[in-house]
Amino acid sequence: MGRWQRQILDWLKVAVSQGLMIALLIGAARLSIVPSGNVAAIVAAQAIGAAAIGLLLRLRLIWLPVQLLLPVGLVYGGAAPAWIYLLAFAAIALVSWNAPSEQVPLYLTNxxxxxxxxxxxxxxxxxxxxxxxxxxxxxxxxxxxxxxxxxxxxxxxxxxxxxxxxxxxxxxxxxxxxxxxxxxxxxxxxxxxxxxxxxxxxxxxxxxxxxxxxxxxxxxxxxxxxxxxxxxxxxxxxxxxxxxxxxxxxxxxxxx
Ligand SMILES: C[S@@+](CC[C@H](N)C(=O)[O-])C[C@H]1O[C@@H](n2cnc3c(N)ncnc32)[C@H](O)[C@@H]1O
Missing domain, CATH: 3.40.50.150 (Vaccinia Virus protein VP39)
Structure with missing residues (x-):
């Protein structure tokens, strides 16, 4: 499988595991198994559950931070101070500076x-x-x-x-x-x-x-x-x- 196909497959696995976990949590909330008012607990369950499903789907470990941070970012993103985004943008720019012109992303020799x-x-x-x-x-x-x-x-x-x-x-x-x-x-x-x-x-x-x-x-x-x-x-x-x-x-x- 080519590099780009693998990237797309990985993103699909992220989407499937996050989607499955959302469905599981909605089902659990309907059955009153999880307290629907406790947002932090639900976000934590979503992050950990999706990460676990991703591992079952043989998603590479490099995606673990994405799986864990995605629900946190979506729910609490608005609460983070603006400089965090600026810092993240600067870090990405300094790492990927040449990627658009050279068409060479950063990945490392194993x-x-x-x-x-x-x-x-x-x-x-x-x-x-x-x-x-x-x-x-x-x-x-x-x-x-x-x-x-x-x-x-x-x-x-x-x-x-x-x-x-x-x-x-x-x-x-x-x-x-x-x-x-x-x-x-x-x-x-x-x-x-x-x-x-x-x-x-x-x-x-x-x-x-x-x-x-x-x-x-x-x-x-x-x-x-x-x-x-x-x-x-x-x-x-x-x-x-x-x-x-x-x-x-x-x-x-x-x-x-
Ligand atoms: C795929 S990474 C490989 C890194 C390293 N050689 C390794 O194998 O672990 C390619 C690297 O080439 C760098 N790069 C891309 N275009 C370049 C250029 N014109 N001159 C110098 N470095 C460049 C990128 O910033 C990136 O760090």
């Missing part, structure tokens, strides 16, 4: 994929690695821990996400090169790296591969998590068999 990348670094003998759009820096930090001599670099243009990555790599700076720059991936010189990694979206792949082809050195690996370059066969795809059905697509745009 543990299984980070482990596969570590094996790839060992197997290829790479000494430098860049994560284009490094998110919170989790890939860079885990590679730096498993391969202290590997020079790791990341570029990121979402301000809050960049700040998190920068802080995350701070304790690892003493162990050789570990840098995160607030810079667009389109401005990064790819000729310096043995492995160029990206986890973006289908939108930039053709243009990014063209950039990689003109800049990357012979033998260097271009690794795309999940998204293939259109009309270019990968040299190899590493299937991880995880929940997301991640595939790491390997290319050598600079030749062998």
């Amino acid at each position: 543990r299984k994929t980070r482990e596969a990348l570590a094996r790839l670094v060992t197997e290829s003998g790479a000494s430098s690695f860049v994560d284009l759009g490094c998110g919170t820096g989790s890939v860079l930090a885990s590679l730096k821990r498993s391969h202290p001599r590997l020079a790791v670099a990341g570029v990121e243009t979402a301000p809050l996400v960049f700040a998190l990555a920068w802080l995350r790599l701070l304790p690892l700076r003493g162990r050789g090169v570990a840098s995160v720059a607030y810079r667009s991936l389109w401005k990064e010189d790819l000729s310096r790296y043995d492995i160029v990694y990206c986890f973006l979206s289908p939108a930039p792949m053709a243009k990014l591969h063209a950039k990689a082809t003109s800049e990357m050195k012979p033998g260097a690996l271009f690794v795309s998590n999940s998204f293939k370059v259109p009309d270019v066969e990968p040299e190899r795809t590493i299937e991880l068999g995880d929940g997301r059905q991640t595939g790491l697509h390997l290319y050598r745009p600079g030749g062998v």
Whole structure:
């Protein structure tokens, strides 16, 4: 199942579990099982019940906060001070700054994929690695821990996400090169790296591969998590068999 279909399915599961719980509560109120005057108790029951139904429907855990906060927000939203909304808006803007222009949302490389990348670094003998759009820096930090001599670099243009990555790599700076720059991936010189990694979206792949082809050195690996370059066969795809059905697509745009 594709990423967007999964998102839609998840939202449907949220709607079904919230709807089912509303129906259950209405039924219970009619039978006088729940006191209809106690709004806080009803909201709590709705939130917890919908979350439980969501889990039964195998809704991913990442949706738990949505399930719990949705009824609270709908009922008590008007009581919250205006600055809360401003703060929430600012946080969303700082995380998704570049999403409309780049068509790349924030989602993170999972543990299984980070482990596969570590094996790839060992197997290829790479000494430098860049994560284009490094998110919170989790890939860079885990590679730096498993391969202290590997020079790791990341570029990121979402301000809050960049700040998190920068802080995350701070304790690892003493162990050789570990840098995160607030810079667009389109401005990064790819000729310096043995492995160029990206986890973006289908939108930039053709243009990014063209950039990689003109800049990357012979033998260097271009690794795309999940998204293939259109009309270019990968040299190899590493299937991880995880929940997301991640595939790491390997290319050598600079030749062998
Ligand atoms: C799907 S996330 C992947 C994060 C990280 N690489 C990982 O795998 O965990 C893509 C990231 O690319 C960043 N991004 C999108 N366009 C970018 C650009 N032009 N330059 C730098 N970063 C960009 C986004 O802000 C987001 O953090």
